[in-house]
Amino acid sequence: MREGEDRPYAEEGKSASGEEEEGLLRKGLAEGRVLRWGERPVVGVVMGSASDWPTMRKAAEVLQRFSVPFEALVVSAHRTPDLLMAYGRRARARGLRAIVAGAGGAAHLPGMLAAVTTVPVLGVPIVSGSLGGVDALYSIVQMPRGVPVATFAIGEVGAVNAGLFAVALLSGTDAGLATALAEFRSREHQRVLEMGLEW
Numbered sequence: 001m002r003e004g005e006d007r008p009y010a011e012e013g014k015s016a017s018g019e020e021e022e023g024l025l026r027k028g029l030a031e032g033r034v035l036r037w038g039e040r041p042v043v044g045v046v047m048g049s050a051s052d053w054p055t056m057r058k059a060a061e062v063l064q065r066f067s068v069p070f071e072a073l074v075v076s077a078h079r080t081p082d083l084l085m086a087y088g089r090r091a092r093a094r095g096l097r098a099i100v101a102g103a104g105g106a107a108h109l110p111g112m113l114a115a116v117t118t119v120p121v122l123g124v125p126i127v128s129g130s131l132g133g134v135d136a137l138y139s140i141v142q143m144p145r146g147v148p149v150a151t152f153a154i155g156e157v158g159a160v161n162a163g164l165f166a167v168a169l170l171s172g173t174d175a176g177l178a179t180a181l182a183e184f185r186s187r188e189h190q191r192v193l194e195m196g197l198e199w
């Protein structure tokens with residue numbers, strides 16, 4: 001690697017310095033890599049691979065529906081460990097109030113994020129490979145005592161509910177969101193009351 005070039009990893013055996021971390025984050029959050037919706041994102045929607053996006057966009061769609069500004073990007077504990085650390089460490093300072101993190105297989109991403117930030121991490125197990133998402137569910141839900149990741153159902157249902165849960169978290173300090181959430185629930189209530197069956 002040439003001098004002055006951003007390294008994808010800190011040198012073996014060393015952690016990225018503060019300056020390196022800033023550089024990684026700048027590159028990782030560059031235009032074209034990050035999908036931004038609204039001014040000043042308060043929720044980060046992250047995933048281990050672009051292949052997770054069809055599922056994770058369900059969480060993003062919920063945030064959009066409730067007018068919650070968010071950013072969405074690919075970041076991986078396995079494949080971009082230093083970027084992941086930088087993203088997690090800077091999350092609170094950057095104004096994020098919740099991180100929805102989706103990953104499949106050996107899903108270390110949500111747990112590793114939770115290890116470096118006190119911003120609530122909401123984990124979504126993605127269906128991938130031969131174990132159908134159960135591997136990701138166990139990887140995310142079985143966190144050791146003291147470092148929680150709120151874990152949701154496997155796949156799209158989990159992504160939708162993680163989005164709704166992020167809205168519920170934010171509604172604690174946002175009366176408008178609390179009202180919007182209550183209205184959503186009452187529409188769901190009505191929808192079920194109108195359900196009929198045909199023989």
Ligand code: C2R
Nearest residue numbers: 048049051076077078103104107108109
């Ligand atoms: P590819 O489709 O890119 O091969 O990824 C991703 O979340 C994805 O579901 C396959 C699966 O690998 C997962 N992945 C993780 C992590 N990074 C990528 N679980 C991680 O850091 O936990």
